[in-house]
Amino acid sequence: MTKLSVNINKIATLRNSRGGDVPNVVQFAKDVQRFGAEGVTIHPRPDERHIRYQDARNLKPEVYTEYNIEGNPIESFINLVLNVKPTQVTLVPDAVDAITSNAGWDTIKHKDFLVDVIKEFQNNNIRTSIFVDPVLKQIEGAKETGTDRIELYTEAFAHQYSKGDFEGIKSYVESAELANNLGLGINAGHDLSLDNIEFFNENIPNLLEVSIGHALVAESLYLGVENVIQMYLNKLK
Numbered sequence: 001m002t003k004l005s006v007n008i009n010k011i012a013t014l015r016n017s018r019g020g021d022v023p024n025v026v027q028f029a030k031d032v033q034r035f036g037a038e039g040v041t042i043h044p045r046p047d048e049r050h051i052r053y054q055d056a057r058n059l060k061p062e063v064y065t066e067y068n069i070e071g072n073p074i075e076s077f078i079n080l081v082l083n084v085k086p087t088q089v090t091l092v093p094d095a096v097d098a099i100t101s102n103a104g105w106d107t108i109k110h111k112d113f114l115v116d117v118i119k120e121f122q123n124n125n126i127r128t129s130i131f132v133d134p135v136l137k138q139i140e141g142a143k144e145t146g147t148d149r150i151e152l153y154t155e156a157f158a159h160q161y162s163k164g165d166f167e168g169i170k171s172y173v174e175s176a177e178l179a180n181n182l183g184l185g186i187n188a189g190h191d192l193s194l195d196n197i198e199f200f201n202e203n204i205p206n207l208l209e210v211s212i213g214h215a216l217v218a219e220s221l222y223l224g225v226e227n228v229i230q231m232y233l234n235k236l237k
């Protein structure tokens, strides 16, 4: 079964819109785990516009499932992750001014940098994953970095699927098959939703984990958080 990690960035966005502490992100993380989520994901950005570095520290004692911290490995992020020691760090090459993540790593161009930073996390017993587009040479490059896993960047799939084009899955299937052959674990995320998750999960061999935030929170407005988490878990069986 593929694990569901709930990305709680959007809860912090809502909190920050008013200042104060409503909704409380730690309480939300506790609740999603109680409702069945198998992991909690956060993606602190350098401007701390949603999840703050202090949230990452506050969450540590309360996340008893998989704790996944995503972000661009700038110095402050590396120090934060080494200090918090989550289960997994997912490295994402996002620009400071990007509204959201919008590209995977060029694993060939940034190989030396990735090798060094991945080694440092692994030496501290933190599993590593790197965000990649479904491009075979980037998957081969990912293997060369020494990472434990890749996270397939699923925006393109989700966009095509929403238009009724199911062919968009092809590059993901080929990338997953290659990753499996190379011994890389496979995660996936970005714009996954109740609409597309079952199709994606059924088609990707050995999909270990998905991290979902934006759609899950939006769906929860209508259907309720506990119900939505159960609906995802059913589709990920």
Ligand SMILES: CC(=O)[C@@H](O)[C@H](O)COP(=O)(O)O
Residues within 6 Å of the ligand: 007, 009, 010, 042, 043, 045, 070, 092, 099, 100, 101, 131, 189, 190, 191, 213
């Ligand atoms: C890495 C990734 O796929 C992103 O979806 C990210 O984790 C979400 O970040 P934002 O909440 O800032 O859009």
Ligand SMILES: NCC(=O)COP(=O)(O)O
Residues within 6 Å of the ligand: 007, 041, 070, 151, 188, 189, 190, 191, 192, 211, 212, 213, 214, 215, 216
């Ligand atoms: N790694 C992807 C993630 O954590 C959530 O992405 P999204 O569901 O908010 O698009």
